[in-house]
Amino acid sequence: MNNNIIEYCLNKKGAIKDYPLGGPDPFAIKIAGKIFALFYEEKGYLNLKCDPVIAENLREQHEEVRPAYHMNKQHWNTIILEGSLPESDIFAMIDQSYDLVVNSLPKSIRESI
Numbered sequence: 001m002n003n004n005i006i007e008y009c010l011n012k013k014g015a016i017k018d019y020p021l022g023g024p025d026p027f028a029i030k031i032a033g034k035i036f037a038l039f040y041e042e043k044g045y046l047n048l049k050c051d052p053v054i055a056e057n058l059r060e061q062h063e064e065v066r067p068a069y070h071m072n073k074q075h076w077n078t079i080i081l082e083g084s085l086p087e088s089d090i091f092a093m094i095d096q097s098y099d100l101v102v103n104s105l106p107k108s109i110r111e112s113i
Contacts, residue, residue: 002081005046008091009037012098014113032109036101037094040069046079046090047071048097058093065093 009015009029018028020035029037038047050058052074058065059077064085068076079090102110 002083002087004087005081005090005094006039009094009098012036012094015098031098031101032105032113034101034105036097038071043069044081045069046081047076048079048093049075049100050077050093050096051100054096062089 006029010017012029012031014031015029015036016031018030018035020026020028020038025042026038026040028035029039036049039045040047047068047070055067055075055077059067062085064080064082066078066080067073069078077093079085079093081090102113105113
């Protein structure tokens with residue numbers, strides 16, 4: 001698993017690591033209790049929230065981007081972290097996932113982050 005990607009997620013303002021299934025795999029990166037990144041380290045997968053239209057486009061453009069593993073396939077993508085997708089593209093997808101989750105939070109929570 002690429003530690004740069006995990007660190008990138010954890011460096012987001014207010015981000016914390018959590019083990020929603022009791023750990024260690026998968027682990028989630030959350031903001032205000034909401035998941036924006038879910039890592040399946042053993043499988044080499046990363047699930048990220050995504051706008052449905054953009055999600056479809058990403059799946060068409062990159063074979064490493066697929067409908068989400070064990071999540072709502074309309075709003076989540078799974079990224080196969082095998083090294084062929086540029087880190088900068090993955091960071092952009094993480095940014096979108098984080099922004100979608102933050103923007104869905106109540107205003108008072110958004111302002112406190």
